[in-house]
Amino acid sequence: MAFEISELKVKIETKEILFGISLTIQPGEVVALMGPNGSGKSTLAYSLMGHPQYEVTGGKIVLDGVDISQATPDERAKTGLFLALQYPVSIPGVSVREALLASLRSRGEKISALELKKRIENEAAELSIDEELLKRSLNDGFSGGEKKKMEILQMRILGPKYTILDETDSGLDIDALKIVAEGANYLAKEKNTGILVITHYQRLLSYLKPDRVLVMKQGKIAKEGGMELVEELERTGYKQYE
Amino acid sequence: MSRFAKIVKLDQDAVKSLSESYQLGHHDDFVYAYKSERGLSAQMVADLSLRKNEPDWMRDLRIRAFSLYEMMPMPNFGGDLGQINWEEIYYYLAPTKNESKTWAEVPDAIKKTFDKIGVPEAEKEMLAGVKAQYDSEVIYGSLRKSLSKKGVVFLGMDEGLKQYPELVKEYFSKIVPLADNKLAALNSAVWSGGSFIYVPKNVDVELPLQAYFRINSENAGQFERTLIIADEGSKVHYVEGCSAPAYSSGSLHAAVVEIIVKKGAKVQYTTVQNWYKNVYNLVTKRAYVEEEGEMRWIDGNLGSRLTMKYPACVLAGRKARGETLSIAMAGSGQHQDAGAKMIHLAPETTSQIISKSISKNGGRATYRGMVKINKGAKGAKSKVVCDALILDEKSRSDTYPMNMIFENEVSLEHEATVSKVGEDQLFYLMSRGLPEHEAEAMIVNGFLEPIMKQIPLEYAVEMNRLVEMEMEGSVG
Amino acid sequence: MNKTQKVIILDEPGKKELIVDFGKEGEEVEVLGLVLADKPGDYYMKIVVDHHVGKTFGRVMVRGVASNGARIQVEGMIKIDKEANGVDDFLEMRLLLLDSKSQAVAEPKLEIEANEVKASHAATVGKIDEEELFYLTSRGIDRTKSEELIVGGFLDQVLSRMDDQVLATKYGKGKIE
Numbered sequence: 001m002a003f004e005i006s007e008l009k010v011k012i013e014t015k016e017i018l019f020g021i022s023l024t025i026q027p028g029e030v031v032a033l034m035g036p037n038g039s040g041k042s043t044l045a046y047s048l049m050g051h052p053q054y055e056v057t058g059g060k061i062v063l064d065g066v067d068i069s070q071a072t073p074d075e076r077a078k079t080g081l082f083l084a085l086q087y088p089v090s091i092p093g094v095s096v097r098e099a100l101l102a103s104l105r106s107r108g109e110k111i112s113a114l115e116l117k118k119r120i121e122n123e124a125a126e127l128s129i130d131e132e133l134l135k136r137s138l139n140d141g142f143s144g145g146e147k148k149k150m151e152i153l154q155m156r157i158l159g160p161k162y163t164i165l166d167e168t169d170s171g172l173d174i175d176a177l178k179i180v181a182e183g184a185n186y187l188a189k190e191k192n193t194g195i196l197v198i199t200h201y202q203r204l205l206s207y208l209k210p211d212r213v214l215v216m217k218q219g220k221i222a223k224e225g226g227m228e229l230v231e232e233l234e235r236t237g238y239k240q241y242e
Numbered sequence: 243m244s245r246f247a248k249i250v251k252l253d254q255d256a257v258k259s260l261s262e263s264y265q266l267g268h269h270d271d272f273v274y275a276y277k278s279e280r281g282l283s284a285q286m287v288a289d290l291s292l293r294k295n296e297p298d299w300m301r302d303l304r305i306r307a308f309s310l311y312e313m314m315p316m317p318n319f320g321g322d323l324g325q326i327n328w329e330e331i332y333y334y335l336a337p338t339k340n341e342s343k344t345w346a347e348v349p350d351a352i353k354k355t356f357d358k359i360g361v362p363e364a365e366k367e368m369l370a371g372v373k374a375q376y377d378s379e380v381i382y383g384s385l386r387k388s389l390s391k392k393g394v395v396f397l398g399m400d401e402g403l404k405q406y407p408e409l410v411k412e413y414f415s416k417i418v419p420l421a422d423n424k425l426a427a428l429n430s431a432v433w434s435g436g437s438f439i440y441v442p443k444n445v446d447v448e449l450p451l452q453a454y455f456r457i458n459s460e461n462a463g464q465f466e467r468t469l470i471i472a473d474e475g476s477k478v479h480y481v482e483g484c485s486a487p488a489y490s491s492g493s494l495h496a497a498v499v500e501i502i503v504k505k506g507a508k509v510q511y512t513t514v515q516n517w518y519k520n521v522y523n524l525v526t527k528r529a530y531v532e533e534e535g536e537m538r539w540i541d542g543n544l545g546s547r548l549t550m551k552y553p554a555c556v557l558a559g560r561k562a563r564g565e566t567l568s569i570a571m572a573g574s575g576q577h578q579d580a581g582a583k584m585i586h587l588a589p590e591t592t593s594q595i596i597s598k599s600i601s602k603n604g605g606r607a608t609y610r611g612m613v614k615i616n617k618g619a620k621g622a623k624s625k626v627v628c629d630a631l632i633l634d635e636k637s638r639s640d641t642y643p644m645n646m647i648f649e650n651e652v653s654l655e656h657e658a659t660v661s662k663v664g665e666d667q668l669f670y671l672m673s674r675g676l677p678e679h680e681a682e683a684m685i686v687n688g689f690l691e692p693i694m695k696q697i698p699l700e701y702a703v704e705m706n707r708l709v710e711m712e713m714e715g716s717v718g
Numbered sequence: 719m720n721k722t723q724k725v726i727i728l729d730e731p732g733k734k735e736l737i738v739d740f741g742k743e744g745e746e747v748e749v750l751g752l753v754l755a756d757k758p759g760d761y762y763m764k765i766v767v768d769h770h771v772g773k774t775f776g777r778v779m780v781r782g783v784a785s786n787g788a789r790i791q792v793e794g795m796i797k798i799d800k801e802a803n804g805v806d807d808f809l810e811m812r813l814l815l816l817d818s819k820s821q822a823v824a825e826p827k828l829e830i831e832a833n834e835v836k837a838s839h840a841a842t843v844g845k846i847d848e849e850e851l852f853y854l855t856s857r858g859i860d861r862t863k864s865e866e867l868i869v870g871g872f873l874d875q876v877l878s879r880m881d882d883q884v885l886a887t888k889y890g891k892g893k894i895e
Contacts (some may be wrong), residue, residue, distance in 0.1 A: 049852075049856050050856075051852050051856075052848065052852065053848075072855060072860075072861065073852060073855035073856040074855040074856070074857075074858050074859055074860045074861065074864070076856070077855070077856055077857055077858030077859075078858050082856075082857075083856055085853070088853070089847070089849045089850055089853050091850050091853065091854070091867075091868060091871055092871050092872060092874075092875055093870065093871025093872055093873070093874035093875050093878070094854075094867050094868065094870070094871035094874075098867065098871075099854060099857060099859070099867070100857075102854070102857075102859045102863055102864075102867060103857040103858045103859050106858050106859050106860055106863060107858055137871065154857065158857065158858070617818075630828075630830070632830060632832075632833035632835075633833065634833055635800065635803065635832060635833050635834070637831075637833060638829075638830065638831045639828065639830045640827075640828060640829045640830070641826070641827055641828035641829075641839075642825075642827050643824075643825060643826060643827070643841075644823070644825050645822075645823065645824040645825065645841060645843060646821075646822075646823045647813075647815065647821060647822045647823070647824070647843045647844075648821045649818070649821075650815035650816065650817060650818050650820055650844075650845045651818070651845055652815075652843075652844055652845070653842070653843075653844035653845075654824070654841075654842060654843040654844060655840075655841075655842050656824070656826060656839075656840065656841040656842070657838070657839070657840045657841075658826065658828060658838060658839050658840075659837070659838035660828055660830045660835065660836075660837040660838065661835070661836060661837075661838075662833045662834060662835070
């Protein structure tokens with residue numbers, strides 16, 4: 001049982017971005033993926049989730065024994081994968097409640113609208129999300145921080161087996177950061193969720209301590225280590241990885 | 243009626259006449275070598291062609307065009323054409339003398355270009371001193387030498403037809419067909435003058451080519467015909483007109499511009515039109531853009547009594563791109579009916595139309611546009627922004643866009659805003675010491691800035707000055 | 719303030735027109751238009767908002783969805799007369815084409831003769847946004863259901879504003895509570 005990515009090669013239109021990424025995430029493990037801008041971090045996140053603009057030209061993605069390399073995004077979600085977007089889009093006229101109801105129902109969970117409403121309100125309170133936002137169109141007019149917290153709210157209700165946090169920390173203040181970290185920690189420790197944290201900065205990782213740290217360079221994984229790697233990057237920056 | 247109390251009261255009459263008079267203007271006396279009788283006939287069209295010694299096919303084309311012109315109805319949209327007395331218009335059918343100007347009157351933008359071409363000092367002096375007159379022939383000669391080294395052809399249209407008949411025949415009236423509209427048919431029948439440009443494959447013509455230089459034996463005519471052929475991978479920028487006001491003794495200007503942008507070529511066509519306020523400026527401009535080609539129209543309409551002009555791009559090849567950036571300023575007694583047309587025939591084509599118009603002193607600015615995305619043009623994208631400033635309660639602004647989408651895998655966005663100059667903005671600038679009209683001019687320039695920054699600096703500076711001068715005339 | 723709402727719905731091939739005349743200062747009118755075109759045929763909607771006097775306020779919001787070979791044409795005109803200073807009006811029309819057989823023509827027009835006004839319009843025509851689709855499918859919702867949600871949300875922008883919610887629920891889900 002693991003989330004296994006082997007030799008993944010990805011291109012957008014004619015440009016090759018990933019040149020054979022291999023990494024495995026165990027249940028309950030927190031793996032941090034760092035790297036300079038343009039190293040391919042977000043490309044990895046999007047291609048793992050099956051975004052149509054990213055073309056996989058080689059390699060395999062297997063989640064708990066199920067090969068999802070060719071699956072559509074919703075099929076991947078149903079096998080237990082979640083992607084918290086760096087720039088969540090707004091969906092006019094669709095509230096978070098509707099979206100979550102549809103997500104849960106599509107995988108066969110028989111939950112009533114009322115029950116879900118309560119669960120969402122509880123999560124919102126825990127994450128310090130203003131109740132007003134729950135009624136509005138998803139992400140419409142939300143601040144950066146509110147959007148990120150809303151992603152975490154959805155993640156907690158959907159309870160995935162493996163989750164990818166794509167630069168969820170960017171643009172957040174310290175309080176929001178702690179909340180995001182708590183949310184992720186909870187899932188890892190209590191629900192055994194495997195977590196891939198993609199981040200540019202070390203800040204989030206002081207609250208969400210990774211078990212392993214990987215650094216990307218120009219579409220490949222260049223180095224692997226532990227927390228000491230993060231400290232090294234804090235000191236020397238990304239120059240050697242550009 | 244100003245929003246702010248004036249400290250000094252200006253003489254209202256004087257002010258009014260200032261804004262109405264054409265300060266920059268001067269009238270040259272035109273010498274007419276030949277003047278036709280009133281009106282027009284098929285015989286006269288044939289005579290014109292004979293006098294010019296044109297190939298038979300061109301003569302036949304003119305005659306066909308003339309009969310189409312007679313049959314076709316006037317456009318049923320746009321401005322008021324009812325005042326044009328078609329019988330009374332003199333059609334200039336023969337060459338006239340060169341337009342001569344004094345060195346001082348040559349716009350700065352042009353002078354700078356002399357430096358760039360490398361006109362020898364002696365010639366400059368001759369231009370400035372001895373004759374006290376400037377003959378564009380000399381400049382034109384120097385320019386041609388440097389261009390012909392690259393294989394670039396830049397001639398008057400008449401010359402172009404003589405020297406490159408096959409090339410002209412291949413494209414003439416193919417991009418704007420004879421029966422396209424009545425004014426185009428008229429032009430096809432009696433055209434004279436205009437530019438012919440051919441740029442060979444992969445050649446980048448770094449210097450903007452200017453109509454100003456090309457004024458040679460043909461007069462800056464009413465029925466100019468321009469044909470630009472940009473071969474694969476080439477780049478060229480053509481500038482028509484100049485900010486110096488153009489006095490035309492003829493009150494009808496019906497030009498046609500055809501451009502073919504071949505695969506991967508990039509063409510920019512900049513027009514600054516400042517015809518005197520009696521002129522009807524009815525122009526058909528169209529570019530045919532092949533795969534990965536890019537066409538950009540920059541259209542500045544400041545003068546004329548009525549302008550009807552909608553620079554168009556036919557995006558015929560995959561990933562072809564078309565842009566029209568249009569500025570229109572309509573003052574007292576003026577109607578600018580301008581806009582653009584973008585026709586998407588192929589997949590992944592993109593277009594952008596930005597139109598900024600200003601109406602003041604009872605002027606009327608109209609945006610008229612069309613975006614058509616045909617079936618099969620998958621992945622096409624189009625964006626239209628048309629903003630209008632109405633400076634006073636006498637003026638008017640209209641927007642008539644037509645967006646026709648016959649393919650679903652596309653995206654079209656259109657926005658338009660009409661407003662006046664904000665009181666808060668005015669107050670802010672005036673509180674920093676600017677008099678009201680200067681503040682207003684500054685705000686107007688800010689309004690036009692998104693387009694201005696796309697125009698080569700010298701022209702942008704000229705245009706800004708022109709706008710300021712137009713603004714000075716209006717006192718709130 | 720004199721606030722009214724006018725609703726115009728076209729759900730069968732044919733023509734429908736609505737002309738709103740602003741004759742009294744202080745009038746506020748909200749116009750909501752819906753074109754639900756799911757049969758082959760021509761659907762034509764025309765809305766004209768004419769401000770004859772000043773200090774009037776208008777908002778026009780149109781949403782149209784075409785599928786199954788439908789052809790929609792929406793013409794929206796804001797007119798502001800010479801004496802009508804202090805007018806504030808905004809017209810928005812958004813049209814969705816759900817399949818390759820559908821077509822749309824959008825004509826948002828303005829005729830403005832007064833200058834102390836605020837008038838603008840926006841129009842979009844296109845298909846369902848790929849990013850919105852990816853977002854929902856990545857949350858496990860299959861493609862068809864995701865499209866339904868997006869189209870529903872799209873129309874809901876108009877439906878949720880309708881005073882007559884009974885009418886609104888006939889066409890969609892009405893107000894999000």
